Amino acid sequence: MSATLETAPTEYVEAGGIRFAYRRLGSKTGVPLVFMQHFTGTMDAWDPIVANSLAADRPVVIFNNAGVGTSGGKTPDNVDQMATDAENFINALGLGEVDLLGFSLGGFLAQVMAARSAVKVRKIILAGTAPKGGEEHLMEVVQDAFSKNAPDVRLPLFFPPSDASQAAARAFVARATVRKNDRDPESGEDVSNPQAASIIGWCAEQDPDHASLKAIKQPALIVHGSDDTMFPSINAYEMFKNMSTATLIIYPDSGHGALFQYPETFVAHVKTFLDA
Amino acid sequence: MSATLETAPTEYVEAGGIRFAYRRLGSKTGVPLVFMQHFTGTMDAWDPIVANSLAADRPVVIFNNAGVGTSGGKTPDNVDQMATDAENFINALGLGEVDLLGFSLGGFLAQVMAARSAVKVRKIILAGTAPKGGEEHLMEVVQDAFSKNAPDVRLPLFFPPSDASQAAARAFVARATVRKNDRDPESGEDVSNPQAASIIGWCAEQDPDHASLKAIKQPALIVHGSDDTMFPSINAYEMFKNMSTATLIIYPDSGHGALFQYPETFVAHVKTFLDA
Numbered sequence: 001m002s003a004t005l006e007t008a009p010t011e012y013v014e015a016g017g018i019r020f021a022y023r024r025l026g027s028k029t030g031v032p033l034v035f036m037q038h039f040t041g042t043m044d045a046w047d048p049i050v051a052n053s054l055a056a057d058r059p060v061v062i063f064n065n066a067g068v069g070t071s072g073g074k075t076p077d078n079v080d081q082m083a084t085d086a087e088n089f090i091n092a093l094g095l096g097e098v099d100l101l102g103f104s105l106g107g108f109l110a111q112v113m114a115a116r117s118a119v120k121v122r123k124i125i126l127a128g129t130a131p132k133g134g135e136e137h138l139m140e141v142v143q144d145a146f147s148k149n150a151p152d153v154r155l156p157l158f159f160p161p162s163d164a165s166q167a168a169a170r171a172f173v174a175r176a177t178v179r180k181n182d183r184d185p186e187s188g189e190d191v192s193n194p195q196a197a198s199i200i201g202w203c204a205e206q207d208p209d210h211a212s213l214k215a216i217k218q219p220a221l222i223v224h225g226s227d228d229t230m231f232p233s234i235n236a237y238e239m240f241k242n243m244s245t246a247t248l249i250i251y252p253d254s255g256h257g258a259l260f261q262y263p264e265t266f267v268a269h270v271k272t273f274l275d276a
Numbered sequence: 277m278s279a280t281l282e283t284a285p286t287e288y289v290e291a292g293g294i295r296f297a298y299r300r301l302g303s304k305t306g307v308p309l310v311f312m313q314h315f316t317g318t319m320d321a322w323d324p325i326v327a328n329s330l331a332a333d334r335p336v337v338i339f340n341n342a343g344v345g346t347s348g349g350k351t352p353d354n355v356d357q358m359a360t361d362a363e364n365f366i367n368a369l370g371l372g373e374v375d376l377l378g379f380s381l382g383g384f385l386a387q388v389m390a391a392r393s394a395v396k397v398r399k400i401i402l403a404g405t406a407p408k409g410g411e412e413h414l415m416e417v418v419q420d421a422f423s424k425n426a427p428d429v430r431l432p433l434f435f436p437p438s439d440a441s442q443a444a445a446r447a448f449v450a451r452a453t454v455r456k457n458d459r460d461p462e463s464g465e466d467v468s469n470p471q472a473a474s475i476i477g478w479c480a481e482q483d484p485d486h487a488s489l490k491a492i493k494q495p496a497l498i499v500h501g502s503d504d505t506m507f508p509s510i511n512a513y514e515m516f517k518n519m520s521t522a523t524l525i526i527y528p529d530s531g532h533g534a535l536f537q538y539p540e541t542f543v544a545h546v547k548t549f550l551d552a
Contacts, residue, residue: 219528226516237513240502240526247541250516250524252495265552272544 002026005051005062006179010043010070015092018073018085021184022063022093026055031122033099033274034061034090036106038128038256039138039199040192042069042184048175049263054101054270061098063089065109068191069184077194079105079202083112087119099274101125103259104231105195108202115215124216125270127223127259130235131242132207138199141229158257160227165253165261172260210242220246221273223266225258247273278302281327281338282455286319286346291368294349294361297460298339298369302331307398309375309550310337310366312382314404314532315414315475316468318345318460324451325539330377330546337374339365341385344467345460353470355381355478359388363395375550377401379535380507381471384478391491400492401546403499403535406511407518408483414475417505428453434533436503441529441537448536486518496522497549499542501534523549 003009008023023043033054035046043062054060066085067075076082086109090098097120102110107129114121130136145157152173159169207213220243224236233250240248249269251258259266279285284299299319309330311322319338330336342361343351352358362385366374373396378386383405390397406412421433428449435445483489496519500512509526516524525545527534535542 233517241509243528245528247528248524248526252519252521252523262552265548268548269545272541272548276538276541 002055004055005043005046005048010182013089013092015088016085018066018088019071020063020066020089020092021070022061022089025051025060025062026058028059030058031097031099031274032059032061032095033101034063034086034095036086036100036102036109037065037068038104038106039195040187041103042187044069044179044184045176047172047260047263048178050259050267053263053267057271058274061090061093061095064184065089067194068187075191075194077197077201079108079112079198082198083109084118087113090119096120097122099123099125101127101270102129103127104129104256105199108199111212111216114218114220115212121218123219123221123274125221125223125273126239127266128225128228128231128256129239130203130231131210131239132202132205132212134203134235134238135232136199136203137230137232138196154257157230158255159261160253160255162253165255168261169257172257172263176260210238213239213242214244216243216245218245219273219276221270222246222248223259223269224248224250225254225256225261226250226252227254228256228258230256278331280331281319281322281324286458289365289368292361292364294342294364295347296339296342296365296368297346298337298365301327301336301338302334304335306334307373307375307550308335308337308371309377310339310362310371312362312376312378312385313341313344314380314382315471316463317379318463320345320455320460321452323448323536323539324454326535326543329539329543333547334550337366337369337371340460341365343470344463351467351470353473353477355384355388355474358474359385360394363389366395372396373398375399375401377403377546378405379403380405380532381475384475387488387492390494390496391488397494399495399497399550401497401499401549402515403542404501404504404507404532405515406479406507407486407515408478408481408488410479410511410514411508412475412479413506413508414472430533433506434531435537436529436531438529441531444537445533448533448539452536486514489515489518490520492519492521494521495549495552497546498522498524499535499545500524500526501530501532501537502526502528503530504532504534506532
């Protein structure tokens with residue numbers, strides 16, 4: 001039996017004075033795919049279908065960045081330091097060349113890491129994310145989602161209100177709450193405050209010529225939801241138009257959590273991209 | 277040995293007083309995928325990789341619309357009549373429910389046919405195309421491409437000038453010219469003039485609320501090249517934004533012939549879409 005996101009033991013590695021929690025799935029050979037998570041998300045906030053299906057034919061590494069969940073250290077208040085922490089973690093594990101899957105805030109880190117050489121990055125997947133200077137509505141949509149008192153805040157936050165989307169949303173939440181044993185604790189304000197500052201700061205940083213995007217030379221796959229209220233889909237189109245190596249995919253009737261709404265399709269698209 | 281685009285015999289069927297030339301590939305069972313071709317293109321202008329790979333697990337039907345290549349009849353000067361001709365052909369073959377792959381001008385037909393019920397359409401793929409009222413530069417880019425005296429006008433017309441794109445372009449042209457026996461004749465002005473009028477007329481037709489797109493209820497896959505000079509990629513994004521059922525995919529460093537530049541990736545994306 002291979003380990004799954006729900007069953008893999010949490011392991012730890014020390015890097016740059018921080019004890020990082022991580023889980024490894026899939027084969028030992030091949031270019032590892034490292035997942036980088038969204039605002040306040042822990043390892044347990046990933047979709048098991050996405051993690052386990054991608055691990056069917058490649059190594060997958062899931063981790064908590066500094067200050068998050070079961071990792072030590074303090075959550076930085078800027079993307080640059082978060083990227084440095086992720087690079088330290090990847091190098092401490094000795095992963096060598098990696099592929100990166102960055103979702104939302106994690107996609108900011110992937111952009112930074114791909115453009116510099118602390119880690120050798122082969123390909124990047126940018127899901128539900130935005131470029132420097134991008135359009136974000138984090139505080140409004142988070143406050144609005146919490147005001148709805150849904151059973152899980154991700155139901156209104158990550159998925160549009162259509163019946164089909166909300167059904168997919170509930171299925172995602174059910175999958176992502178299967179693990180009970182050795183589960184990451186939910187994030188508190190020591191995570192959400194500096195992460196919110198990082199997101200707002202990244203989108204406030206002006207980069208009118210998109211020099212940051214143009215510095216990315218690796219093949220990139222941009223995946224977005226049609227009706228992402230946090231980072232509107234125009235971000236994805238603008239990123240695509242300013243990257244010479246990017247493929248753009250946007251799904252219908254979907255929001256910030258598009259990759260969890262259509263997990264099988266997303267996995268097929270990621271495999272097609274990584275194996276091309 | 278199954279038939280391939282290069283080896284399948286040309287067959288004929290009579291419908292609405294017109295003798296249509298067609299070729300059938302792939303299995304007899306499953307929803308047939310009907311290809312609808314670009315400006316001046318015949319059956320032999322499709323990419324064998326695309327046709328044969330899609331035919332590996334479904335019926336594929338390739339045909340010449342009225343007036344084109346080895347088909348009889350006269351090329352209409354409007355999209356609506358072309359769509360009617362295609363519907364007559366599909367019904368004459370008794371195909372029942374179909375999927376449509378419309379490239380460029382063929383994508384206009386697919387939009388019309390999906391929104392009405394002369395043929396039962398399950399899913400549509402819109403490659404390198406534009407909505408009613410879309411942005412087109414047909415005459416300029418065709419004249420510019422012919423002025424380059426390239427060995428094949430599709431090299432400058434369908435592919436950007438980068439080394440990688442032009443290498444892919446030459447490989448496509450080599451694949452698409454393998455067939456010598458029973459090959460369709462090249463189109464003359466009796467095809468290009470009314471087809472040009474149809475394209476220009478379609479894009480001149482104003483549809484500010486995109487009622488035509490909103491009338492399409494089937495799942496749709498929109499595929500486009502990043503640097504399509506004939507129908508700029510903003511057409512694809514605008515179509516996507518005005519369809520509730522569409523997935524958008526845009527490839528990097530590619531032009532009008534993006535589906536022939538990345539044939540394996542395009543086939544994988546189409547299969548993922550049709551099988552979802």
